[in-house]
Amino acid sequence: MRVATWNVNSAKSRLPRLLAWLDQRAPDVVCLQETKLSDQAFATTFDSALAERGYQVAHFGQGRWNGVALLSRVGLDDVDRGLPDEPCFPEPGSSPDARAITATCGGLRVTSVYVPNGRTPDDPHYGYKLRWLDALRAMLASGTPGSAVVAGDMNIAPTDADVWDPDLFVGSTHVTPAERAALGELMALGLHDVVRERWPGHRVFSYWDYRAGRFHQDKGMRIDLVLVGADAAGRVQAAWVDRAARKGSGPSDHAPVIVDLDEAPDGDIGPVVPPPTTPAKLPHLS
DNA sequence: ATGTCTGTAGTATACAGA
Numbered sequence: 001m002r003v004a005t006w007n008v009n010s011a012k013s014r015l016p017r018l019l020a021w022l023d024q025r026a027p028d029v030v031c032l033q034e035t036k037l038s039d040q041a042f043a044t045t046f047d048s049a050l051a052e053r054g055y056q057v058a059h060f061g062q063g064r065w066n067g068v069a070l071l072s073r074v075g076l077d078d079v080d081r082g083l084p085d086e087p088c089f090p091e092p093g094s095s096p097d098a099r100a101i102t103a104t105c106g107g108l109r110v111t112s113v114y115v116p117n118g119r120t121p122d123d124p125h126y127g128y129k130l131r132w133l134d135a136l137r138a139m140l141a142s143g144t145p146g147s148a149v150v151a152g153d154m155n156i157a158p159t160d161a162d163v164w165d166p167d168l169f170v171g172s173t174h175v176t177p178a179e180r181a182a183l184g185e186l187m188a189l190g191l192h193d194v195v196r197e198r199w200p201g202h203r204v205f206s207y208w209d210y211r212a213g214r215f216h217q218d219k220g221m222r223i224d225l226v227l228v229g230a231d232a233a234g235r236v237q238a239a240w241v242d243r244a245a246r247k248g249s250g251p252s253d254h255a256p257v258i259v260d261l262d263e264a265p266d267g268d269i270g271p272v273v274p275p276p277t278t279p280a281k282l283p284h285l286s
Numbered sequence: 287a288t289g290t291c292t293g294t295a296g297t298a299t300a301c302a303g304a
Contacts, residue, residue: 009304010292034304036293064293065303117304155304168287209304210290253291253304 001074001106001261002027005151005226006245007114007207007254011035011067012045014252019049021245025258028074029105031112031151035059035067042069060101067098068114068152074106083139087131089116090124100136107264108232109143111136113152118173126173129155133182137189145189148229153207153254155223156183158193162222164205164214174223191227194239194259206241207254215246226259235261 004027008014011032022030035042042059050057056076061067070076079101086096102111113136118129140148156179160166169175187193195204205220214220226239238260246255 013292034292119303209288210292212287212289250291 001029001263002258003029003031003108003110003149003151003226003261004242004256004258005031005033005112005153005224006256007033007153007224007252009034009036009252009254011037011042011069013250015045017245017250017252019053021242021256022050022053022055022071025242025256027258028072029108029110030055030069030071031110032069032071033067033112033114033153035061035069036064037061037067038063042067058101058103060098062098065097066114068101068112070101070103070105070110070112072103072105072110075104077104079103083132083135084142085138086135087128089128091128099132102139107147108149108228109147110149110151111140113150113154115153115155117155118179120173121171121176129173130178130182133179133186137182137185140186140189140191144229145191146229147231148189148191148227149232150186150191150227151225151257153223154183154225156180157221157223158183158196158225161201161203162196162205164219164221174221186227190230192229192233192236194226194228194233194236195222195241195257198236198239204241205255206257208246210253224254224257226257228259231264232261235264237262 038061054073055071058079059069060081088094099114116129118126157163163169205222206224208215208220242256
């Protein structure tokens with residue numbers, strides 16, 4: 001089963017690339033972020049094209065900003081939009097952003113997340129980001145973290161190895177100790193950062209600013225993560241960033257992250273087997 | 287270091303967010 005996540009930076013403007021990518025990579029479950037469409041506009045634009053490709057769809061949008069979706073051809077059940085007790089920005093008086101959608105797909109509880117950016121550490125949005133991450137942690141803790149898959153734009157670089165120039169980012173959002181601690185609280189539920197586990201010590205980025213030729217120079221950040229609980233962690237066969245999807249004309253500023261899982265035994269996830277320490281055949285990066 | 291892209295408002299070009 002192939003699981004993928006992609007911050008498309010507007011599903012409407014990414015329409016041709018998104019459909020071509022689905023045909024090329026054939027993911028079974030897709031987490032999308034920053035669709036920037038209302039539910040109705042997403043349905044109008046995508047429902048028939050996705051149905052033709054065998055996908056069930058759940059979208060949670062608000063129009064201009066944010067917007068997340070799940071596509072699945074291995075079942076899409078028990079959809080939850082948003083988080084319990086989700087914080088809002090700005091408080092008071094606003095309603096929750098469209099930043100999380102959860103469903104059961106192929107026996108896993110999959111959440112597509114678009115974590116708040118935070119802007120700068122002294123901006124009120126930064127506190128909102130930390131509260132939002134805590135609400136995500138609380139939702140996962142109240143469920144069954146072993147079956148969880150959390151995939152999306154975390155807007156956090158887990159370590160300095162996940163930033164092209166750590167010195168330049170000191171004091172900036174995405175790398176502060178409080179953000180990394182909040183990510184650590186998620187991981188403490190038993191989640192695995194499967195791309196980093198597959199590529200320890202490698203230069204692996206998922207986001208490159210449009211400006212200043214950053215992609216061409218591979219000056220990026222790894223902020224799009226696939227975090228999986230124990231059930232899926234023992235089934236990981238490949239985990240990589242689809243850097244090719246960032247190339248050419250009209251790309252998103254994020255690349256997809258793709259994770260391949262062995263099939264679960266019939267009706268039973270089975271005993272958890274730790275991932276092999278020697279990578280098997282893996283796609284070539286760069 | 288802030289060079290780009292996106293959507294919106296509104297009709298040309300500005301603004302905000304990332």
